[in-house]
Amino acid sequence: xxxxxxxxxxxxxxxxxxxxxxxxxxxxxxxxxxxxxxxxxxxxxxxxxxxxxxxxxxxxxxxxxxxxxxxxxxxxxxxxxxxxxxxxxxxxxxxxxxxxxxxxxxxxxxxxxxxxxxxxxxxxxxxxxxxxxxxxxxxxxxxxxxxxxxxxxxxxxxxxxxxxxxxxxxxxxxxxxx
Numbered sequence: 001x002x003x004x005x006x007x008x009x010x011x012x013x014x015x016x017x018x019x020x021x022x023x024x025x026x027x028x029x030x031x032x033x034x035x036x037x038x039x040x041x042x043x044x045x046x047x048x049x050x051x052x053x054x055x056x057x058x059x060x061x062x063x064x065x066x067x068x069x070x071x072x073x074x075x076x077x078x079x080x081x082x083x084x085x086x087x088x089x090x091x092x093x094x095x096x097x098x099x100x101x102x103x104x105x106x107x108x109x110x111x112x113x114x115x116x117x118x119x120x121x122x123x124x125x126x127x128x129x130x131x132x133x134x135x136x137x138x139x140x141x142x143x144x145x146x147x148x149x150x151x152x153x154x155x156x157x158x159x160x161x162x163x164x165x166x167x168x169x170x171x172x173x174x175x176x177x178x
Contacts, residue, residue, distance in 0.1 A: 005069055012060050024053055030138075031077055037133045038081045040122075052080045074138060075148050078130070085126070120170035128163035135160060 005026075011019035031049045036042060055076050063072055121129065134140045134148065142160070146153045 006065055009060065009063065009065060009069060012057075013063075020057060023056075027073060028053075031073075034074070034077060034133060034137055035081055037137055038078075038130060039084060044084060048080050048084050049077070052077045055080065071140070071144055071148055074134070074140070078134075078148065120167050123170055124163060124166060128159060128166065131156060131159050132163050132167075 008019050008023055012023055028049060031052060032045055035045045035048045035052075039045065039048065052073075056073060059076075063069065124132075130149070131145060134145045135142075140148065142153050142156045145151075146156045149156070151159075
């Protein structure tokens, strides 16, 4: 964990509101994109992120400073997303390509270019979409994903491979949308 982030979390643990705001500002946009990629529901994305930050604030005292913050934060974010999805009884979506990541990060007038990819993503299982989100949006390693999802690293690698194969099959073998 970066030294600045460690100092920031120490301040948050002591109840400094400005430090928590800075932590929020650091992770909010990334969290919003992640939740949208998982839930595909823009109407509830900010609510899920807000609930996540409330839980972070309430439970920051349980965070150990000798561990990285990002996996701890994303575990809470994933749990809140799952809770929402169970409540809504909807499936999540994830990302397999860098181009869809760009689409999520930037407003684009070329949304029709992604209709085919989004349709394929909708057909993936929740687990495959979640693993792809963690890998391709959040840049987690296979080991970090395994820890977050409480899976064996080889299981994560296998699911990543199967998810990529399924998305290629669903898209007719196309590797990337150009």
